[in-house]
Amino acid sequence: MIEVKGLVKTYGNKRAVDGVSFTVRPGDILGFLGPNGAGKSTTMKMITGYLRPDAGTATVAGIDVAKDPVAVKSRIGYLPESAPAYGEMTVVEFLNFIGEVRGFRAAATRREKVERALALTHLESVRRQAIETLSKGYKQRVGFAQALLHEPPCLVLDEPTDGLDPNQKNEVRSLIKSMAADRAVILSTHILEEVDAICNRIIVISSGKVVVDETPDAFRARKPGARLDAIFRDLTSADA
Amino acid sequence: MSQITPVLKREFLGYFRSPVAYVFLIVFLVASVGLAFFVGGFFKANQASLQSFFVFQPWLYLFLIPAIGMRLWAEERRGGTIELLFTLPLTTLDAVLGKFFAAWAFLVLGLALTFPLAITVGWLGDPDWGVIAGGYLGSALMAGAYLAVCSLLSSLTKNQVIAFVLGVVVNLVLVFLGWSVFNGLLSGFLPVPAVDFIANLGFIPHFDAFAKGILDPSDFAYFGSVIALALTLNYVALER
Structure with missing residues (x-):
């Protein structure tokens, strides 16, 4: 569904992403791991068409994002880091705007999509509240609602549980799990337990390169009995 | 192209979701009418015309339009919503035109x-009434030219103060080029055709023609070209 081949992105003289390749199939929940600054967000921004890669390609459902960015963007639901949204709009206004851009021009269809997204993310109680007045947890959920409003075949989530309390984290995780059945999901995180809880594949990226691409079981088997973060530390110590 | 509408709608209504719209409209009305009455001698001139109203508009726009234009892109950059906007299925051109037309409609x-x-x-x-209609038409076109310049400058920074100051300075240059006092100074040491050429690059001579009720295609072309050029550069700056 999502195919990434040899992606490269350079900022100044720092190579943020250095030849990253992987494939995500429907049903996959790919945990994208790595220390801060390893290139996780940059890779996601290239897949979603926000940044143009210096080299390499990213294709979604067989469409090259560099060739037809709009077609790719309409197939992806993207939750950028820290869930940006237009703060002066209310939750419903914002989701209506997203729905309209996503092509739901008929008011009835749009309302249905918005209501579904509100229900899935438990936002009904704050629907008429301006987004800037919401707490971090609610803002994150608005970002979620926005990403899944059009029921996209691919979800790209940049630190979806960042800043949430343990209960909210649990809720978001079960939400992701419930949506993953026939979708390709990429989520980045630096919380290892999260990967263990929901992902069926792990990619560890360090200094812009993929150092691990395997199942959580295989990852754990690298050092039987050791904690996941010990394995993680061994793999990414080059970044420190 | 159909993606312009949702952006335009969101942006236009956005002015009314905050006090910006009301503050701007009140200041604009009080200042433009006040200048016409107390500085322009609206009654003293004893003429049934809006000449004393239109004559101050290039100067009033110098401060008021950068106040509207400064936020167009700088705010999106600062708030991170630019990443959201550009991962929605729309082109950069849709976004540039949607925002520009929304702000222009607000000014009109x-x-x-x-x-x-x-x-x-x-x-x-x-x-x-023909002269008055010409004045309004010219004023609307001139507002569009100021705004396009401000939109371009706003896309170069995430700091709205910088966008405002640059907007005032660049528009000031464009006003000065065609200001009779400045042209009088120039004619002290430049040949007349050169001064005419410089004056024609500025806003005022073209606006004055409209305010006199003269609808010359070359004046339409002038404002149209300023808008097109600024928005093209705006597009290029965002595509980079």
Whole structure:
């Protein structure tokens, strides 16, 4: 569904992403791991068409994002880091705007999509509240609602549980799990337990390169009995 | 292209979701009518025309339009919503035009709200309605040119203060080029054709023609070219 081949992105003289390749199939929940600054967000921004890669390609459902960015963007639901949204709009206004851009021009269809997204993310109680007045947890959920409003075949989530309390984290995780059945999901995180809880594949990226691409079981088997973060530390110590 | 509408709608209504719209409209109306009455000698001139109203517009726009234009892109950059916007299925051109037309429509609304002045003139005397219509048309076009310049400058920074200051300075240059006082200075040491050429690059000579009721295609072309050029550069700056 999502195919990434040899992606490269350079900022100044720092190579943020250095030849990253992987494939995500429907049903996959790919945990994208790595220390801060390893290139996780940059890779996601290239897949979603926000940044143009210096080299390499990213294709979604067989469409090259560099060739037809709009077609790719309409197939992806993207939750950028820290869930940006237009703060002066209310939750419903914002989701209506997203729905309209996503092509739901008929008011009835749009309302249905918005209501579904509100229900899935438990936002009904704050629907008429301006987004800037919401707490971090609610803002994150608005970002979620926005990403899944059009029921996209691919979800790209940049630190979806960042800043949430343990209960909210649990809720978001079960939400992701419930949506993953026939979708390709990429989520980045630096919380290892999260990967263990929901992902069926792990990619560890360090200094812009993929150092691990395997199942959580295989990852754990690298050092039987050791904690996941010990394995993680061994793999990414080059970044420190 | 159909993706312009949702962006335009969101942006236009956005002015009314915050006090910006009301503050701007009130200041614009008080200042433009106040200048016409107290500085321009609206009554003293004893003429049924809006000449004393239109003559101050290039100067008023110098401060008010950068105040509207500064946030167009700088705010999106600062708030991170630019990443959201550009991962939605729309092109950069859709976004540039949607935002520009929304802000322009808002300015034209402000201009239209000065209509009681025209009614007053019509009630007190027998004005040439063609000249008044020309003045309004020229003013709207000139506002578009100021705005396009401000939109471009706003896309270069995430700091709205910088966007505002640059907007004032660049527009000031464009006003000065065509200001009779400045042209008088230039003619002290430059040949007349050179001064004419420079003056024609500025806003005022083209606006004055409209305000006199002269609808010359070359004046339409001038404002149209400034808008097109600034928005093209705006597009290029965002695509980079």
